[in-house]
Amino acid sequence: MLQWSKYEWLTQERWGQIHPDKNFVWYDETAVSVDENGFLHLKTHFNPKFFPELNVTSNVGVGLVSCTTPLKHGVYEIEAKLPEGKNLWPAFWMWSFDFWPPEIDVFEAYSNDKGSYFSLEYNLETGLSIWDVQTNVWWKNGIENSMLGGKSGWFGIKNPSKEFIKYKLEWSPTYIKFFYNEKLIRTVTNQKILEQCNNTTMNVILNNSLREPDDNTNSDFVIKYFKYTPF
Numbered sequence: 001m002l003q004w005s006k007y008e009w010l011t012q013e014r015w016g017q018i019h020p021d022k023n024f025v026w027y028d029e030t031a032v033s034v035d036e037n038g039f040l041h042l043k044t045h046f047n048p049k050f051f052p053e054l055n056v057t058s059n060v061g062v063g064l065v066s067c068t069t070p071l072k073h074g075v076y077e078i079e080a081k082l083p084e085g086k087n088l089w090p091a092f093w094m095w096s097f098d099f100w101p102p103e104i105d106v107f108e109a110y111s112n113d114k115g116s117y118f119s120l121e122y123n124l125e126t127g128l129s130i131w132d133v134q135t136n137v138w139w140k141n142g143i144e145n146s147m148l149g150g151k152s153g154w155f156g157i158k159n160p161s162k163e164f165i166k167y168k169l170e171w172s173p174t175y176i177k178f179f180y181n182e183k184l185i186r187t188v189t190n191q192k193i194l195e196q197c198n199n200t201t202m203n204v205i206l207n208n209s210l211r212e213p214d215d216n217t218n219s220d221f222v223i224k225y226f227k228y229t230p231f
Contacts, residue, residue, distance in 0.1 A: 002065060004034055005226040009065035014203065018051050018058055024213040026051070028061025031208070040065070042090070042208040042221040044083070059215045063208045067226075070097045070201035074230040076106065077168040078206070082133075082161040083219035086115045089209040090221045092167055094202035101138035101145055102196045106169045106178060108150065109133045109160065110211065117161055119152070126153040126185065131160055135178045135186045139193045148193075153185035164224060172231060173198055204228075 002009040012027035013019070031043040042063030050057045071094075082090050088111040095103040110132045111117050119132035134150035158165065158181075168179040176188040176197070188194075208221040 001068075002032060002034070004038075004040055004065070007226065007228075008068045010068060011063075011065060013064065013205075014066055017049075018054065020054055022209075023051070023054055023056050023058050025060045025062045025210055026058040027064045027207075031061045031063035032065060038225070040206070040223040040226075042083075042206060042223070044085070044088070044208050044210060044217040044219045046215050046217070059213070060210060060217055062210070063221065065206050067204040071204060071228055072201050072230070073171050073173060073198075074228055075168060075170050076204065077166060077225075077227045077229075079164050079166045079224040081164050081222045082109050082111075082117060083208055083221040084115060084161045085111060085217055085219035086113050087111060087211045087214060088217075088219055089211045091205070091207055091209070094204045096197075096200040097203050098200045101140055102193065102200065103136075103138040104169065104171070104176065104197065104202065105134070105136040105138075105150075107133050107135060107167050107180070111161070117159070121152060126151055128154050130157065131155070133160060133180065137176070137188055137193055139190075139196050141192065148188065148190075151186055153180065153183070155180035155183045155185065164222075171197065 011029040011032045018026040033041045047061035048059045091108045092106040129152035137148045170177040178186045
């Protein structure tokens, strides 16, 4: 258990230390630390561990923290520098304390096989984006689990793995808004999504991870703070 930014955090998922479908990484408390400035560090590193229930050895320990306090409508914010390395998957997200989905991904970031988050894209809704840092939302659509789909947006030319960037979510009963460096990236007003989110409380998670196996990984996701302000 970790005390950080006025909240208590687990150093694993609520349900355990390893995901059976992504068992090349595991949630490793030694990959989580807080430095003398109060900054949270979530690492990826080679640290093999055997899981007898899966009969598998997972070679890479990754840092993950899961807030134990159920939270609802309000503003959620971090200021963070993304980890450097190949095929990384850092994220700031939340899912229901009651069931899954819903899930709100304030961001999921994807470095490529060259170790860069640079990804030049343009679409009519969000305009130009140059970093592969995406919002997303999952919800139950009838009997199916559905997602809106990842979306990036313009939040400046500062490299998010070299500079600290502010990532913010505003969640109200009538909308969900995503901001990167105070620039509005996305607004969600879908009534089915809002109804499902409004009927539960959320578990906030910050994590570093990998999209594919890499036993040589050694990265550090640095977060200055987490702040929640209720409406």
